[in-house]
Every structure is written in structure tokens, then in C-alpha cells.
Amino acid sequence: MITTSTLWKLPPHTKGKHLVLKNYLNAWFPILGKYNGRILFIDGFAGPGEYRYGEKGSPLIALNTYMKHRARNRMSAEVYFIFIEKDKRRFNHLKSLIDPLIPELPNNCKVEIINGKFDGTMNEIMDLLDDQEKELAPSFVMVDPFGVSETPMEIIERIFRNKKSEVFISFQYDSINRFSKKEEFEPHLNELYGCTEWKNGTEIEDGKDRRTFYYNLYERKLREVGSKKNVIHFDLFKKNRLIYSIFFGTKHIRGSDRMKQAIWKVSPFGDFSFRGVHADQLTLVLENPDLGPLKEAIIQEFMGKGWITIEDIHEFVSSDATDYHSGQYKKVLRGLEKNDKIEIDESTRKIKLSYPNGTKIKIKQDH
Numbered sequence: 276m277i278t279t280s281t282l283w284k285l286p287p288h289t290k291g292k293h294l295v296l297k298n299y300l301n302a303w304f305p306i307l308g309k310y311n312g313r314i315l316f317i318d319g320f321a322g323p324g325e326y327r328y329g330e331k332g333s334p335l336i337a338l339n340t341y342m343k344h345r346a347r348n349r350m351s352a353e354v355y356f357i358f359i360e361k362d363k364r365r366f367n368h369l370k371s372l373i374d375p376l377i378p379e380l381p382n383n384c385k386v387e388i389i390n391g392k393f394d395g396t397m398n399e400i401m402d403l404l405d406d407q408e409k410e411l412a413p414s415f416v417m418v419d420p421f422g423v424s425e426t427p428m429e430i431i432e433r434i435f436r437n438k439k440s441e442v443f444i445s446f447q448y449d450s451i452n453r454f455s456k457k458e459e460f461e462p463h464l465n466e467l468y469g470c471t472e473w474k475n476g477t478e479i480e481d482g483k484d485r486r487t488f489y490y491n492l493y494e495r496k497l498r499e500v501g502s503k504k505n506v507i508h509f510d511l512f513k514k515n516r517l518i519y520s521i522f523f524g525t526k527h528i529r530g531s532d533r534m535k536q537a538i539w540k541v542s543p544f545g546d547f548s549f550r551g552v553h554a555d556q557l558t559l560v561l562e563n564p565d566l567g568p569l570k571e572a573i574i575q576e577f578m579g580k581g582w583i584t585i586e587d588i589h590e591f592v593s594s595d596a597t598d599y600h601s602g603q604y605k606k607v608l609r610g611l612e613k614n615d616k617i618e619i620d621e622s623t624r625k626i627k628l629s630y631p632n633g634t635k636i637k638i639k640q641d642h
């Protein structure tokens with residue numbers, strides 16, 4: 276959806292993105308705010324701050340999540356919010372909403388609103404830091420454009436250079452699909468992917484295969500520029516129609532796990548639900564989720580590896596190798612144990628069907 280008006284009606288699917296953002300930041304602020312001198316929340320495509328009927332936009336959601344956080348007093352870090360918005364009218368509107376809040380902010384919290392473009396502004400910030408031989412503070416960077424333009428892979432790479440920085444990207448596949456056929460959009464896609472390999476996708480006839488190609492390439496590029504980042508990818512569907520996709524890159528298994536928890540927590544909402552990308556068509560549902568693909572993934576990963584620890588399973592499930600999070604695998608292990616598919620070193624636990632830290636597990640061979 277692309278609009279030229281200053282405020283627009285909140286599309287119902289945007290609610291999912293906002294809930295995920297809020298859930299994740301609820302975990303992110305206290306984790307990073309406790310152990311770092313400074314943390315940054317950067318909204319690279321901030322928007323006007325609210326929608327036509329007063330619903331809050333991402334900058335206000337982020338700021339409120341921090342301000343109302345139960346553990347805010349225990350976060351010693353300086354918390355910087357940087358909101359970047361290209362459109363002057365939307366920038367002014369956002370400013371008119373944020374300015375009255377400034378006197379209420381605690382001393383360790385600063386907000387800067389910039390009327391500029393995401394890529395140019397980020398480059399300026401990072402050039403300045405390079406000149407001072409400083410690193411970008413641990414950052415959560417939100418990239419939420421209309422379409423996919425002006426989101427260069429080069430900038431993502433620069434942001435990722437800081438080990439603790441995370442990037443949350445949302446975009447509509449439609450834009451890639453539409454752009455890829457038009458010559459004038461070639462530079463946009465070269466920028467988006469940081470290469471010209473995307474052009475091979477234009478030859479793919481089947482729509483689903485083409486989408487898989489474009490997405491796999493994007494994920495691969497994010498992994499390359501992120502050097503060992505976990506890259507998570509979920510798609511939001513309205514019934515069987517893909518609406519938008521979320522990509523999230525983080526160096527930390529814990530960040531990847533928290534983001535997956537944040538996504539599982541909101542799905543489904545209304546007619547919408549998120550789907551994972553590892554298990555074919557796995558639809559995320561909070562109540563009675565399908566844990567079959569998780570069971571298969573654990574067996575595949577660990578069968579034939581002898582004794583492993585519960586920590587190995589925890590790390591595997593939390594990482595970007597699965598669509599699941601760490602709150603889900605113990606139920607799978609209980610099922611496997613009851614069906615005699617795993618062996619437990621009983622000296623490593625006291626209670627049957629429990630898997631405390633240090634529990635040793637072996638996947639039996641007969642699956």
C-alpha cells in the first residue's frame with residue numbers, strides 16, 4: 276500500500292507488525308538496557324506517528340513500551356530513540372506528537388526526529404562514528420518502507436557490523452515481484468539485494484517458486500552481510516494470500532528466540548496469521564500448535580550424534596534453524612520419551628519427564 280496523504284487508515288494487517296514490535300521490545304529493553312551504557316531504537320521509516328483514527332504508529336509504540344515498562348527503573352542505559360521520516364508533512368506530524376512528551380522523559384532517554392532519508396541519514400550517523408573511531412551502540416533498527424525501495428543491503432551491512440545490532444525488516448513481496456519486470460526499477464533491486472543475482476528470478480515461471488527464489492536470495496544476502504547472524508523470516512497471510520513478510524537479523528540466539536516468541540504470541544489475529552518458512556505452510560497458532568515439524572527437526576538434527584545435552588536442543592530450537600521457540604520443545608521431548616524414542620541419562624535429572632539444565636539425551640535410531 277502506497278499513499279501520499281499525511282495520515283492514512285490503519286490497514287488491519289499492520290496491527291500484527293505493531294504487536295510483534297511491542298512484544299519484542301518488552302523483552303529487548305530490559306535485556307540490553309541493563310548491561311549497556313547506551314542503546315538505540317532507530318525507526319528508519321517512522322511515518323507520521325499515528326493513523327487516521329488515532330491509532331499509534333511505530334515510533335509511539337516503541338516510546339510507550341519503554342516509558343511504561345515495569346522494569347524501566349532498573350535499566351541504567353541511556354536510551355536513544357531516532358525517528359527518520361522523509362516526508363516533511365509526516366515528519367511535522369510526528370514531531371507535533373512527540374514534542375509534548377519530551378518534558379516527561381527521564382534524563383537517560385533522548386528522542387531525535389530527523390526529516391531525511393533512511394539510507395542517507397544512517398550513512399551520516401555511521402560516517403560520524405567512523406570518524407570518531409566509535410561503534411554504533413547496540414541498536415534495534417526498524418525498516419518498514421512502503422514497497423521495498425531505498426532499503427539498500429549496503430546499509431544493513433553497515434548496521435550489522437555492530438555485533439549487538441538487530442534489524443527488523445518488513446516488506447511486501449508484491450513490490451519485488453512487480454519491480455523485477457520493469458527496467459526502471461533495476462537500480463532499486465540492485466540496491467535491495469546488494470547484487471544483480473535477483474535477475475535470475477525473472478526467468479522463473481511459477482509464481483510460488485519465484486517467490487521462494489527472491490526470498491531465499493534475500494535471506495542469504497542478509498546472512499552474508501550479517502556474518503553469522505540468525506536470520507528469521509515469517510510471512511503474514513490473510514487466509515491464503517501473502518500480505519507481507521518479516522525478516523529479522525540478530526547475532527544472538529536469545530534475540531532470535533525472543534523474536535519468534537513475539538511472533539507466535541500474536542498469531543492468529545482477525546483473518547490474519549503468520550506462517551513459518553521451514554516447515555511447509557506451518558501456520559502459527561497459539562493454542563494447540565502443530566509441533567510435528569519441530570519433532571522432525573530435532574530428530575533430524577540430533578539423530579546419530581550420540582549423547583547431547585538439553586542446552587544443545589535449546590540452542591538449536593531458538594536459532595533461525597527452526598520456526599519454533601524455546602518454550603515449545605520440552606513438550607516434544609516428553610512425547611518422544613513416552614514413545615520410547617529417546618534415551619535419558621537418569622543421573623542428569625531427578626524427576627521423570629523433566630529436562631533440567633545439564634540433562635543428557637540420546638535420540639534412538641529407530642524412527
Ligand SMILES: C[S@@+](CC[C@H](N)C(=O)[O-])C[C@H]1O[C@@H](n2cnc3c(N)ncnc32)[C@H](O)[C@@H]1O
Pocket residue numbers: 319320321322323324331332333334359360361362365391392393394419420421425
Ligand atoms: C509504511 S510507512 C511507516 C509506518 C510506520 N513504521 C508505522 O508502523 O507506524 C513508511 C513511511 O516511510 C516514509 N518514507 C518513504 N521513503 C523513505 C525513506 N527513504 N526514508 C525515510 N522515510 C521514508 C514514508 O513517508 C512513510 O511515512
